[in-house]
Amino acid sequence: MSKRFPGRRLSPVRLSIVAAITGALVVSTVVGWNRFEDVRAAAGGGSWFAGYVDATATPLYPFEQPVSEQGRSVVLSFIVADPQEGCTPSWGAAYSLDEAQTELDLDRRIARLTQDGGEVAVSFGGLLNDELARTCTDVRQLAAAYRTVVERYDLTTIDLDIEGEDLADAEAAARRAEAVALLQEERRADGEPLNVWLTLPVAPSGLTVGGTDAVTAMLDDGVDLAGVNIMTMDYGGSREAGVSQLDASIAAARATHSQLGVLYDRAGTSLGPQTLWKKIGLTPMIGQNDVPAEVFDLEAAAAFNAFAVETGVGRMSMWSLNRDATCSDNYGDVSLVSDSCSGIEQDGVLFAELLGAGFEGRAATLNSVPTTPEATPELIVDDPETSPYPIWSEEATYVAEDRVVWRGKVYAAKYWTSGDVPDNPVLQAAETPWTLIGPVLPGEKPLPVVTAPPETYPGWDAEKVYEKGDRILFDGHVFEAKWWNRSDSPEAALQASDSSPWRKFSSEEVKELLDELQ
Structure with missing residues (x-):
């Protein structure tokens, strides 16, 4: 039997690339179709x-x-x-x-x-x-x-x-x-x-x-x-x-x-x-x-x-x-x-x-809307290199006024929160601990992190016992002990873990502290 398409066979790598491109085209087509249906349905009434x-x-x-x-x-x-x-x-x-x-x-x-x-x-x-x-x-x-x-x-x-x-x-x-x-x-x-x-x-x-x-x-x-x-x-x-x-x-x-x-x-x-x-x-x-x-x-x-x-x-x-x-x-x-x-x-x-002005339709025009296929969401991958604030993490803990980036948008915490997805759809604003501020703008970069010079506080020592209120330096960041601890690295606090005995100072707090020490 003769081959219909003579030539080399596709390697597994090439096959995966073709599959990825095809998948992207399918997602694009479905999303585009749903947008078309949305516009068409809206125009119908x-x-x-x-x-x-x-x-x-x-x-x-x-x-x-x-x-x-x-x-x-x-x-x-x-x-x-x-x-x-x-x-x-x-x-x-x-x-x-x-x-x-x-x-x-x-x-x-x-x-x-x-x-x-x-x-x-x-x-x-x-x-x-x-x-x-x-x-x-x-x-x-x-x-x-x-x-x-x-x-x-x-x-x-x-x-x-x-x-x-x-x-x-x-x-x-x-x-x-x-x-x-x-x-x-x-x-x-x-x-x-x-x-x-x-x-x-x-x-x-x-x-x-x-x-x-x-x-x-x-x-x-x-x-x-x-x-x-x-x-x-x-x-x-x-x-x-x-x-x-x-x-x-x-x-x-x-x-x-x-x-x-x-x-x-x-x-x-x-x-x-x-x-x-x-x-x-x-x-x-x-x-x-x-x-x-x-x-x-x-x-x-x-x-x-x-x-x-x-x-x-x-x-x-x-x-x-x-x-x-x-x-x-x-x-x-x-x-x-x-x-x-x-x-x-x-x-x-x-x-x-x-x-x-501009409303030329009639109440008698029926506004019933047909059910349309559920749109495939467009995947927005947040990039730390272009995000002005940290990417939201399910494991992190946030307090009032903390800002994060999630799916291309900036959110501010209204109060203490952990594990609450910023864009979770809710009926009442009081049901979410997040306030949407607006989108990440083109050309944005991470806000500069203010660090303290080595002489500001002693470095962290794994063998030392720390009491509540003690302050240390770790990777240029200022930390304050929330309770008695020993051998607990401030590393966890860098990830905003609430279980850490250390609280990391924000850039604003570090700046205020340095101003006071001058």
């Missing part, structure tokens, strides 16, 4: 803007007559449980659905807006009254209550605003998730899928534990979340002194993005970063917030919009269209929140126009 409208606040806001193009989509608020009938939906616990039509002309006004090309979503819940799941304890009756609202107003999108006592009620969360999953399944079978957004309070550090639990409940019951909308407002004590409302809101968005990735991973669906941004909504409270010291002004709105467009968030909203105007001269104290004005001078500029 439109980013949309819709301001909230307090449907029962007086004077009634004429949402059916939008004053700008950005006002053509609205989120009407809030459907809550009727105070006397826990499974009956009402508007603000003040109007039944029929009464809202009779006394507020709500159905007619909704019809006018949609006929003119506008779009209406409805929000359930809010802070002041009971969301239906708290008072309606039968899941099928609860699903029927949601269905009544969806069908009456011919909705493609609903918003579940869960906060306050509603957020703390785990049993209500379980009922809500089961009922919404049931409703979605019914609608999907009828060819009328339903978008579901979960609106939650947030801190600059991200979603609270109650918020992550609410998302988990939805995902565990199979709810296809269009996204998680965070209320970037009323931070109170969670916003550190000197941090602007804008910076706190951007930090909250970034933290939520990270948390949402962990939650979807735990639910068995791996989503890429761009797809995750598409599943995030942002809702600032315009002008004066409920917390007197917090004001979200026009400049912040423009910058927040730029951040949202750049990152590709799926939704932008605001509380509220009712308030998108300068207060009249007879409104005495603008630091007190008004239902009908922002509390700041707007000079004829609308928050809706600033926040809604």
Whole structure:
């Protein structure tokens, strides 16, 4: 039989090189494909803007007559449980659905807006009254209550605003998730899928534990979340002194993005970063917030919009269209929140126009995301020659402010830690002892190590007994005894071993010491 490819056979070394190159190409191809799928999935859903409208606040806001193009989509608020009938939906616990039509002309006004090309979503819940799941304890009756609202107003999108006592009620969360999953399944079978957004309070550090639990409940019951909308407002004590409302809101968005990735991973669906941004909504409270010291002004709105467009968030909203105007001269104290004005001078500029710029999609665009193959992580090998700080070690012990390099990034320890991987994904910042500082920059080198001259302290002697507080030199480093010891080499302390009886001085401490001895 003749050879198809005559010539020399490959040696084992050449075969290993070919295998390595092939493996690298496969990894590159898989990673590239997942990035492509991430971009494609993110592009599949439109980013949309819709301001909230307090449907029962007086004077009634004429949402059916939008004053700008950005006002053509609205989120009407809030459907809550009727105070006397826990499974009956009402508007603000003040109007039944029929009464809202009779006394507020709500159905007619909704019809006018949609006929003119506008779009209406409805929000359930809010802070002041009971969301239906708290008072309606039968899941099928609860699903029927949601269905009544969806069908009456011919909705493609609903918003579940869960906060306050509603957020703390785990049993209500379980009922809500089961009922919404049931409703979605019914609608999907009828060819009328339903978008579901979960609106939650947030801190600059991200979603609270109650918020992550609410998302988990939805995902565990199979709810296809269009996204998680965070209320970037009323931070109170969670916003550190000197941090602007804008910076706190951007930090909250970034933290939520990270948390949402962990939650979807735990639910068995791996989503890429761009797809995750598409599943995030942002809702600032315009002008004066409920917390007197917090004001979200026009400049912040423009910058927040730029951040949202750049990152590709799926939704932008605001509380509220009712308030998108300068207060009249007879409104005495603008630091007190008004239902009908922002509390700041707007000079004829609308928050809706600033926040809604660049959001041209519609809420009806489904944002369901197909599960994509898990991406093969790109291996980053840290190089001590180009790392400004030591490479993180599982065996080492670190204390507050210690800095390490791990997978191309610099981390700072928040407190004593050992064995905690710096990039371990967590839901809350408090769950990790590490703070991400940023990437290792091109051209960086290890920071110089400050050593002490030989005459500073005696050298280590294996035969000598050392008491707590004794200081020695070892390889130019200063060490201090943590307790009585003998024959224990400081070598272990060089590796940051906590079991060593020696503590090595940092370069900063050595420098301070030498300055004192001069």
